[in-house]
Amino acid sequence: MVTEKENIASRLIIKPLSKGDLGGNIIFTAIGSEAGMAQQSLVLPAHVANRALSQWFLPKLSANKLRPCFRPDAICKVTAGT
Numbered sequence: 001m002v003t004e005k006e007n008i009a010s011r012l013i014i015k016p017l018s019k020g021d022l023g024g025n026i027i028f029t030a031i032g033s034e035a036g037m038a039q040q041s042l043v044l045p046a047h048v049a050n051r052a053l054s055q056w057f058l059p060k061l062s063a064n065k066l067r068p069c070f071r072p073d074a075i076c077k078v079t080a081g082t
Contacts, residue, residue: 007032010073011040017076018044025078028053030071 010031018026028049031037037044044050053071055063 004032004036006073007036008040011037011042014074015040015042017074018042022076022078025076026074027077028057028072028075030073 010029014026014029014031017023024045026044026048029044030051032051034050037050051071057075
């Protein structure tokens, strides 16, 4: 119950961000299931990983150690000078 409330709040934040100037820079989210996102009319681009951190993000951790790792609600990659 608490997790779903957080996911809903996170989706409400990510939705306008994904449509803004930096929307293409969102590379990761942990904001619930695809079904939950669909209920709030949120469709993420194909390049966005949802609920599983990519190995390149923390390269020194094995896949087994990476799985239970703390996941932020979203990661937005911005290059220097933008």
